[in-house]
Amino acid sequence: MEQAARRSTIADVARAAGVSKAAVSFAFNTPERLSAETVSRIREIATTLEYRPDPVARMLAQRRTWTIGILTPQGLDVIFTNPYFGEFTAGVATAAEAAGLAIQFISPLHGSLTRAVDRASVDGIITVGLGADHPEVGQIRRSGLPFVVVDSTGLPDEPAIEVDDEGGARLAAEHLVGLGHRDFLVIGIEPPSATSGLEPAGVTARRLRGYDAGVAAAGLHLTEDDMVVGPASMEGGTDAFRRAWAAGARPTAVLVMSDAMAIGAMHAARDLGLRVPEDVSIIGYDDVDVAQFTDPPLTTVHQPIRQKGEEAVRLLLAGGRHRDEGSLEQQLLETRLVVRGTTARAPRGRGEVVDDGR
Amino acid sequence: MEQAARRSTIADVARAAGVSKAAVSFAFNTPERLSAETVSRIREIATTLEYRPDPVARMLAQRRTWTIGILTPQGLDVIFTNPYFGEFTAGVATAAEAAGLAIQFISPLHGSLTRAVDRASVDGIITVGLGADHPEVGQIRRSGLPFVVVDSTGLPDEPAIEVDDEGGARLAAEHLVGLGHRDFLVIGIEPPSATSGLEPAGVTARRLRGYDAGVAAAGLHLTEDDMVVGPASMEGGTDAFRRAWAAGARPTAVLVMSDAMAIGAMHAARDLGLRVPEDVSIIGYDDVDVAQFTDPPLTTVHQPIRQKGEEAVRLLLAGGRHRDEGSLEQQLLETRLVVRGTTARAPRGRGEVVDDGR
DNA sequence: ACGGTCCACTAAACCGGTTTGCTAAACCGC
DNA sequence: GCGGTTTAGCAAACCGGTTTAGTGGACCGT
Numbered sequence: 001m002e003q004a005a006r007r008s009t010i011a012d013v014a015r016a017a018g019v020s021k022a023a024v025s026f027a028f029n030t031p032e033r034l035s036a037e038t039v040s041r042i043r044e045i046a047t048t049l050e051y052r053p054d055p056v057a058r059m060l061a062q063r064r065t066w067t068i069g070i071l072t073p074q075g076l077d078v079i080f081t082n083p084y085f086g087e088f089t090a091g092v093a094t095a096a097e098a099a100g101l102a103i104q105f106i107s108p109l110h111g112s113l114t115r116a117v118d119r120a121s122v123d124g125i126i127t128v129g130l131g132a133d134h135p136e137v138g139q140i141r142r143s144g145l146p147f148v149v150v151d152s153t154g155l156p157d158e159p160a161i162e163v164d165d166e167g168g169a170r171l172a173a174e175h176l177v178g179l180g181h182r183d184f185l186v187i188g189i190e191p192p193s194a195t196s197g198l199e200p201a202g203v204t205a206r207r208l209r210g211y212d213a214g215v216a217a218a219g220l221h222l223t224e225d226d227m228v229v230g231p232a233s234m235e236g237g238t239d240a241f242r243r244a245w246a247a248g249a250r251p252t253a254v255l256v257m258s259d260a261m262a263i264g265a266m267h268a269a270r271d272l273g274l275r276v277p278e279d280v281s282i283i284g285y286d287d288v289d290v291a292q293f294t295d296p297p298l299t300t301v302h303q304p305i306r307q308k309g310e311e312a313v314r315l316l317l318a319g320g321r322h323r324d325e326g327s328l329e330q331q332l333l334e335t336r337l338v339v340r341g342t343t344a345r346a347p348r349g350r351g352e353v354v355d356d357g358r
Numbered sequence: 359m360e361q362a363a364r365r366s367t368i369a370d371v372a373r374a375a376g377v378s379k380a381a382v383s384f385a386f387n388t389p390e391r392l393s394a395e396t397v398s399r400i401r402e403i404a405t406t407l408e409y410r411p412d413p414v415a416r417m418l419a420q421r422r423t424w425t426i427g428i429l430t431p432q433g434l435d436v437i438f439t440n441p442y443f444g445e446f447t448a449g450v451a452t453a454a455e456a457a458g459l460a461i462q463f464i465s466p467l468h469g470s471l472t473r474a475v476d477r478a479s480v481d482g483i484i485t486v487g488l489g490a491d492h493p494e495v496g497q498i499r500r501s502g503l504p505f506v507v508v509d510s511t512g513l514p515d516e517p518a519i520e521v522d523d524e525g526g527a528r529l530a531a532e533h534l535v536g537l538g539h540r541d542f543l544v545i546g547i548e549p550p551s552a553t554s555g556l557e558p559a560g561v562t563a564r565r566l567r568g569y570d571a572g573v574a575a576a577g578l579h580l581t582e583d584d585m586v587v588g589p590a591s592m593e594g595g596t597d598a599f600r601r602a603w604a605a606g607a608r609p610t611a612v613l614v615m616s617d618a619m620a621i622g623a624m625h626a627a628r629d630l631g632l633r634v635p636e637d638v639s640i641i642g643y644d645d646v647d648v649a650q651f652t653d654p655p656l657t658t659v660h661q662p663i664r665q666k667g668e669e670a671v672r673l674l675l676a677g678g679r680h681r682d683e684g685s686l687e688q689q690l691l692e693t694r695l696v697v698r699g700t701t702a703r704a705p706r707g708r709g710e711v712v713d714d715g716r
Numbered sequence: 717a718c719g720g721t722c723c724a725c726t727a728a729a730c731c732g733g734t735t736t737g738c739t740a741a742a743c744c745g746c
Numbered sequence: 747g748c749g750g751t752t753t754a755g756c757a758a759a760c761c762g763g764t765t766t767a768g769t770g771g772a773c774c775g776t
Binding site: 007050052054055056057059060065066075076077078079080081082083085086087089090091093094097100102103104105109110118119120121142143144233234235263264266267270289290292293294295 | 365408410412413414415417418423424433434435436437438439440441443444445447448449451452455458460461462463467468476477478479500501502591592593621622624625628647648650651652653
Binding site: 019020021022023026033034035038057059060061062063 | 753754755756757758760761762763
């Protein structure tokens with residue numbers, strides 16, 4: 001991929017029009033500083049010369065790139081095929097487009113996220129799923145770039161967008177308890193890399209706490225031991241359910257932390273001869289678009305995914321301050337239960353009986 | 359979003375180290391031009407000063423942005439939520455990452471694709487679903503930027519990646535004909551904007567021709583009149599099927615040009631009380647990941663989506679020339695039929711009988 | 717002692733724009 | 747006709763790097 005053919009520059013236009021470079025710049029950016037005739041003459045010449053200001057030179061001179069970055073610890077290949085990320089990004093894109101901003105994805109470059117951050121030319125960054133105490137967030141903080149963290153509790157006084165993960169998870173568990181379920185399996189999202197286990201500020205930990213709070217009404221207690229984790233994809237869900245089954249788990253209800261995984265788990269359950277929801281209830285998380293289109297439609301916890309994206313850029317543009325002037329910089333969005341077709345009353349006479357047999 | 363705090367520049371490092379700016383530059387880019395001690399001294403000072411080369415300044419000086427653009431006529435919000443695009447982009451991202459390149463999305467800015475192209479700072483462009491005769495492609499061609507067109511026949515001698523759309527479609531139709539179907543509905547992808555109708559070089563037209571060729575064996579003929587179109591999303595598919603049904607169509611088989619739409623159509627069919635595949639067979643196109651996870655799993659035409667993305671960047675990097683030196687610049691990738699669970703023998707005694715009654 | 721090579725490094729031009737004084741002419745009221 | 751204000755446009759600095767041409771000194775063989 002070699003260089004583009006030589007294109008006309010601002011100097012060419014200036015020469016052709018017999019004016020200074022400054023005048024050409026004015027003609028496009030602040031035409032009111034020039035007489036009307038001069039402006040139109042310069043513009044005409046620019047058109048015939050097919051002049052187009054070099055965006056990079058402009059960025060350097062203005063020290064603005066008109067671009068915001070989305071920072072994720074996962075690789076781009078998983079981002080783009082994950083419906084949750086897709087919808088989140090769509091939200092970001094919508095708000096960015098409205099503000100005339102481009103978006104750039106910042107994800108590990110040759111395995112190094114730090115390097116990727118260094119190479120990114122952006123005016124601000126939205127981090128998603130990255131704890132405020134992660135080294136890369138520290139790197140951004142030191143660099144002085146404005147940023148907003150999403151899906152991870154921010155440091156106090158730093159802008160963040162969160163949803164009520166715990167509350168939503170509790171609703172899900174309570175729903176199943178109400179249907180008579182007592183044998184649960186939790187399918188969780190694997191932490192991005194094997195850095196640490198369950199960070200308490202992480203999404204996975206928060207949702208697990210919510211599930212646990214929900215089953216407490218039935219006198220039950222859920223811990224990491226009742227959970228199997230995997231990547232947040234359909235394959236990941238299939239695989240997680242199979243592993244749990246192979247390890248002897250015989251739940252009547254499965255609490256899944258992502259819709260994609262829930263769809264995969266449903267598939268795996270059916271492969272094993274289980275009917276959904278008659279034999280096993282499954283409840284997802286996120287309420288992505290596709291959740292309405294599964295068969296039966298997926299019961300899940302709704303969170304305003306696109307809205308998160310839009311709010312994140314608003315917050316970024318506002319410099320961390322809220323629209324209603326000076327209010328808190330941390331925003332907690334609501335979640336709610338959406339009951340559709342994958343949950344039903346617990347099958348009778350199970351739970352106590354079969355749990356170890358084979 | 360104001361400017362970042364002042365960061366140290368190459369001049370600061372040079373001053374602190376008592377060397378010239380050039381030396382600092384060399385220390386990072388061509389260390390062999392300096393003595394080992396000098397290099398390490400400069401690097402140390404750079405580290406303590408938290409120096410990080412400004413990527414924009416570097417781009418300007420090198421006249422390379424290390425970025426490739428993906429140009430689509432659709433808005434980013436539809437791109438990111440469309441599984442086909444997601445997988446294609448994942449392919450691009452994989453190959454780009456390997457080459458140390460970032461990717462940037464170029465899509466209509468405030469409604470203007472031309473403006474978006476002007477503002478993009480990229481070294482090369484991959485256009486997807488945009489005819490080689492479109493004005494924006496002309497714009498790119500004139501600008502001298504290398505580019506590759508995907509999903510649209512390129513001009514001769516211009517690099518392009520295509521799949522055998524027509525052949526795949528034919529396979530799909532033949533499969534259904536072989537199962538005894540005679541009453542077809544085609545659900546097509548709506549052209550990006552209302553620019554023109556069916557351009558013969560477009561994906562939709564090619565697939566339609568393939569379907570038509572496939573049913574020809576049964577003495578049938580398919581035209582645009584047998585087709586209903588909509589946006590390439592699940593909702594689009596649901597909507598399209600409903601419209602067709604409301605207009606009196608009573609097909610025993612539906613040929614859908616996108617998996618997302620096929621899933622939507624399946625949903626709509628069931629809402630209308632139809633069983634899939636007993637009452638109506640449905641066949642998609644693309645074989646996106648989710649196609650394996652529908653219930654029943656979707657019969658569809660496979661195309662190598664990710665591979666298209668990877669090949670596109672390879673071709674771009676090779677400057678349009680193929681790896682095996684000098685061969686043709688146009689690549690035609692294969693499609694194949696994947697029979698899963700949404701197609702079955704045509705229901706008996708239908709077709710001739712019910713077609714108008716109610 | 718001398719010209720020639722190498723080595724390690726520097727000075728300055730350059731990339732292509734924006735922006736900040738500044739100036740010359742036009743315009744103004746009186 | 748004169749000081750004061752606008753207006754229209756220019757020259758030059760600047761953004762922060764890369765890259766080219768060049769320089770001074772050490773080293774070398776004779």
